[in-house]
Amino acid sequence: MSQDKNIILIDEFKKHISSINNSNVLIEEKNIFSKKFLVPLYDELKKVDVAHKKELGIKINNYKKMIDDIVEERLNNIEFEKLNSIKSEFDPMIPVDYLQSGSLNPVQIVTDQVIDFFERLSFDIIFDNEITTTDLNFTKLNIKEDHPARSLSDTFYINDKELLRVHCTSVTAKVLKEKNKQSEIKSVAFGNVFRKDDDDATHSHQFNQIDIVWVKENISISNLKWLIDALMKHLFKKNTKTRFRLSQFPFTExxxxxxxxxxxCDxxxxxxxxxxxxxxxxxxxLLHPSVLESAGIDSNKYSGIAAGLGIDRIVMLKYGINDIRYIYENDFRILKQFRGK
Ligand SMILES: [Zn+2]
Structure with missing residues (x-):
């Protein structure tokens, strides 16, 4: 029995579309073929006698189903090939550029070390607003109206009463005032401070400070010496020694x-x-009595020890950085050296 010539045509169509890789082109080819292939069959269906009409109708439907199936299969293959071609572009053997991962900024590393020290001694750890009042920044700290620190050329004023804090001692002033009814105050304030300085290797208009205060009855210079000595041993080396020299600050006496x-060099x-x-x-x-009194604390009953240090200075010393600007530029070449410190 000779093979149905229509099946042969459909097979040829299948071969023809096997090389088409574009689904729109494929649909177009299907429409062209269906028209060419089916129109003569429908013409034949019109002419055929009633006895064979049903049989021919079923055949035509089968041909249409075959064409649909062939096109459907090819469409699926096109999608699959497209996905495969994307995959083939991925070569796991190509060397990659590693993602630049920095590290914590050394200021944060040292800040964390200081926080760790004071948390163990149950100090309150405080990060307050960088904007403060002239009252907290100067007046409450025994810095008189004519003190040069108040000058416009040294300080970033916002208005007559507000400014960017020049030291974290302003936070200490606030804490003393807020907690003046407590029998003991232990607080460490951290954060940025601002001064009108030209930026160079050792100066920055913005840097980081820590301000420490501990107020209670009978606290003395020996407590201060012990506290500072322990902090320095924690930050530097266990055999670090400390020495105290008399100096002059408005808020301590x-x-x-x-x-x-x-x-x-030990x-x-x-x-x-x-x-x-x-x-x-x-x-x-030791906190100046007028600082305690300004906060509403009885200076005859209570005393306080206080210290303030620059984190940037410690960072520069500890890690041998000779330009403060390196600390703030967030250059990966600098930062990656602090991984795991
Ligand atoms: Zn040395």
């Missing part, structure tokens, strides 16, 4: 500068300590 033995003298074996690190003292 007596006031003392603190030096630490050089961590780079006090023998090197470039880090400029050959003197000691490094100036912070200011501290």
């Amino acid at each position: 007596p006031s003392m500068e603190v030096d630490i033995s050089c961590f780079a 006090g023998k003298g090197c470039n880090v300590c400029k050959k003197i074996g000691w490094i100036e690190i912070l200011g501290s003292g």
Whole structure:
């Protein structure tokens, strides 16, 4: 029995479309073929006698179904090939550019180390607004009206009464006022402070400070010396020594500068300590009675120890950074050196 010539035509159509890779072109080809193929069959259906009409009708429907199935299969293959071709562009063997991952900024690293130290001593850790009042920033801290620190050329004023804080001691002033009914106040304030300085290797208009205060009955300079000594050993080396020199700050009496033995040469003298074996690190003292009184704390009953230090200075010393601007530029080449520190 010879094969149905229509089946042969459909087979040829199937071969023809096997190389088509575009679904729109495929649909177009289907329409062209169906027209060419089916029109003569419908013409035949009109002419055929009633006895064979049904049989021919079924055949035509089968042909149409075959064409639909063939086109459907090819459409699926086109989609599949498209997906495969995308996959083939992915080559897991090509070397990649590693994502640049930085690290915590060294300011944050040192801040975390200081927080860790004071949390263990149950101090309140405080980050307050960078905008404060002249009252908290100066008046409550015994900084008189004519003190040069208040000058327009040193301070970023917002208006007569508000400014960008020049030190975190303004936060301490606020804490003392808010907690003046407590028998003990232990607080550490962290954050940015602002001064009208031209930016160079050792100056920045914005830097980070820590301000520490501990108020209670009978707290004394020995407590201050112990606290600072323990903090320096925690931040630098276990054998770090501290020495206190008399100084002058408006909000402490007596006031003392603190030096630490050089961590780079253990006090023998090197470039880090400029050959003197000691490094100036912070200011501290006993809170001035007028600061306690301004906060509503009885200075006859209570005393307070206080210290303020620059985080940036510690960062620069600790990691041997000789330009403060490196700390704030967030350059990956700098930051990646602090991974895991
Ligand atoms: Zn040294």
